[in-house]
Amino acid sequence: MGVVGGPVNPFKPVSVLVLVDIDKPSALDKYPGLKSIVESTVSWYTGPRCPKCEEKHLEVLEPGVKFKCSKCDVEFTLSEAKRGVAALVTVDSSTAEKYIPGTVRGGDVELLLNNYQLIPPSLHPSGVKYEWIKPFDFEAPNLGVRALVDSEVVSLLEELGVLKPETTRTEERTEKSASTIVAETQEKTVRTTVTLRKLGDSEILEVKELLKPFYVPEHRQKLCLYLAGHGAYSKIHPVSKNRVQRTLGITLRELLRGV
Ligand SMILES: [Zn+2]
Known part of the structure; x- marks a missing residue:
């Protein structure tokens, strides 16, 4: 049971x-x-x-x-x-x-x-x-x-030590410049201290190359869904996933325009 x-x-x-x-x-x-x-x-x-x-x-x-x-x-x-x-x-x-x-x-x-x-x-x-x-x-x-x-x-x-205490977070926040905070808010930073890996530019291109053969026109959503799930599993920062999706989208548009 x-x-x-x-x-x-x-x-x-x-x-x-x-x-x-x-x-x-x-x-x-x-x-x-x-x-x-x-x-x-x-x-x-x-x-x-x-x-x-x-x-x-x-x-x-x-x-x-x-x-x-x-x-x-x-x-x-x-x-x-x-x-x-x-x-x-x-x-x-x-x-x-x-x-x-x-x-x-x-x-x-x-x-x-x-x-x-x-x-x-x-x-x-x-x-x-x-x-x-x-x-x-x-x-x-x-x-x-x-x-x-x-x-x-x-x-x-x-x-449990998964999140930093509110006081520590407030202190950290006041130390940061206003622009950093704006940038972080835009990135919708995940508040947990689970370390999320941000991919470098070359890694993003690599992922893009790997995914390209699996891309089916009008099924980008499916790919994104897969990426979201797999990314969460391998603790990839959501911003990186978005970047891969965006890079993929842009490149494919460029490819289509070239046809
Ligand atoms: Zn024992």
């Missing part, structure tokens, strides 16, 4: 489901904001972790019962094991667009959109059953899934 993150129709047409995947449970002690969110929403235990180092790659000595850590060789039973934790939240689609472009990683925590996670009573490959910490509440609004507002998403991402 699984759950898929993405647009949520039954709840609110404008909200999306986000999976919070906590690989190492110590993250809950490290990030109190994360902990309070997890405690207030639908959540469950995922696979077993080494009680000593929280490693998830384990040798299964007896399925669902006894394990050995692949990292520190500690042998332990299910009752001694630590467990990964997963939780669900919903956010406005505009918030998700801004801050959660697919998958966001911060420390040992992942926020996943358009992804899936197994929920109880599924069986983990280790033979351990996923267990509810706080199951869906079919009487509660949003089924007991907490809806995070924009500011709560920002706080969480700041806590």
Whole structure:
């Protein structure tokens, strides 16, 4: 049994489901904001972790019962094991667009959109059953899934080190000249600290050459869509993608004019 993150129709047409995947449970002690969110929403235990180092790659000595850590060789039973934790939240689609472009990683925590996670009573490959910490509440609004507002998403991402705290951002902004800020606004700079790679001119030409054979007249949109998806995957800055699209468009117009 699984759950898929993405647009949520039954709840609110404008909200999306986000999976919070906590690989190492110590993250809950490290990030109190994360902990309070997890405690207030639908959540469950995922696979077993080494009680000593929280490693998830384990040798299964007896399925669902006894394990050995692949990292520190500690042998332990299910009752001694630590467990990964997963939780669900919903956010406005505009918030998700801004801050959660697919998958966001911060420390040992992942926020996943358009992804899936197994929920109880599924069986983990280790033979351990996923267990509810706080199951869906079919009487509660949003089924007991907490809806995070924009500011709560920002706080969480700041806590996880994905976003810089607002104060740091303000300081940086005041240090920059007005023209830089205008330029950045025009580029619609993505606020996350996920490093987005800007392509150099030669790289853009290279991508253009690679894509040219696949270009079908009147189907530029499809190519752009592919580019957008692939770019996000390989963390290419959106500005670079736009430049490739523009370069491609201009060159093709030139080619057509030459015919
Ligand atoms: Zn270990």
